[in-house]
Amino acid sequence: MIRGVVTALGTGTSMGVPTIGCGCRVCRSTDPRDRRTRPSAMVEWDGHRIVIDSGPDFREQAIREGINRLDAVLYTHGHADHILGLDDLRPLTYPHVTGGGRLPLYARRETATVLQSVFRYVFDDDYKYGGIAKVELREFDGPFELSGLRIVPVPVLHGDAEIVGYRIGRFAYLTDFSEVPEASFGILEGVELLFLDALRHVPHPTHSTVADSLKIAARIGAQQTYFIHMSHDLAHEETDRTLPDGVHLAYDGLRAEIDLEG
Ligand SMILES: [Zn+2]
Numbered sequence: 468m469i470r471g472v473v474t475a476l477g478t479g480t481s482m483g484v485p486t487i488g489c490g491c492r493v494c495r496s497t498d499p500r501d502r503r504t505r506p507s508a509m510v511e512w513d514g515h516r517i518v519i520d521s522g523p524d525f526r527e528q529a530i531r532e533g534i535n536r537l538d539a540v541l542y543t544h545g546h547a548d549h550i551l552g553l554d555d556l557r558p559l560t561y562p563h564v565t566g567g568g569r570l571p572l573y574a575r576r577e578t579a580t581v582l583q584s585v586f587r588y589v590f591d592d593d594y595k596y597g598g599i600a601k602v603e604l605r606e607f608d609g610p611f612e613l614s615g616l617r618i619v620p621v622p623v624l625h626g627d628a629e630i631v632g633y634r635i636g637r638f639a640y641l642t643d644f645s646e647v648p649e650a651s652f653g654i655l656e657g658v659e660l661l662f663l664d665a666l667r668h669v670p671h672p673t674h675s676t677v678a679d680s681l682k683i684a685a686r687i688g689a690q691q692t693y694f695i696h697m698s699h700d701l702a703h704e705e706t707d708r709t710l711p712d713g714v715h716l717a718y719d720g721l722r723a724e725i726d727l728e729g
């Protein structure tokens with residue numbers, strides 16, 4: 468068994484909560500759990516640390532959680548709310564932090580292509596202006612090993628695009644899906660800690676609703692399920708009260724222990 472800790476770095480949808488210019492009751496809420504930065508999670512074990520996605524709030528999340536070193540970043544897909552913090556990885560790619568190597572970024576081909584185009588200067592060997600993250604893309608097309616752990620990509624449908632979530636031991640992180648394909652339920656058997664996209668109650672073409680995610684959570688049967696990627700439609704306290712045992716809304720900074728090997 469490899470005991471690990473998962474931290475919800477950000478639990479909000481693409482615009483974050485509060486949303487710019489919005490005066491709704493959730494955006495004005497004083498409950499800190501109603502303040503949701505863009506979606507990301509951190510996994511730590513035995514002196515190792517990885518993050519899943521690096522969105523526009525990565526800097527704030529890293530400072531909040533005291534992130535001073537990373538083994539790698541795993542990307543789920545190339546949408547802005549999941550990648551735009553790549554530039555803020557810079558201080559974590561200094562040679563005295565990495566030990567000399569480049570920080571590995573794991574991504575499927577489609578996502579790697581987006582990263583290379585959005586952050587063209589980062590991958591340009593002739594870039595003359597300094598101050599760029601020393602990273603290296605590592606493309607995968609199936610399960611891979613990372614710092615002694617087996618990382619299993621879990622395909623999900625985000626509208627008509629197939630993207631990936633991840634399973635690591637008894638933990639699974641599924642963000643940005645409107646549908647979990649049948650084959651992926653097989654990959655998720657035995658998961659005990661599950662993070663699931665649950666945008667809001669009103670249907671959305673590329674995201675899951677609370678009702679649909681409750682059905683998925685029940686089918687997977689994890690002991691603990693936490694909803695993520697939430698919009699300002701969901702007030703934390705009020706929504707959390709309506710959820711069944713073992714299912715909760717996540718909030719920024721939430722931590723949970725889990726076996727990352729089983
Ligand atoms: Zn997305």
Ligand SMILES: [Zn+2]
Pocket residue numbers: 480481506546548549643696
């Ligand atoms: Zn997203």
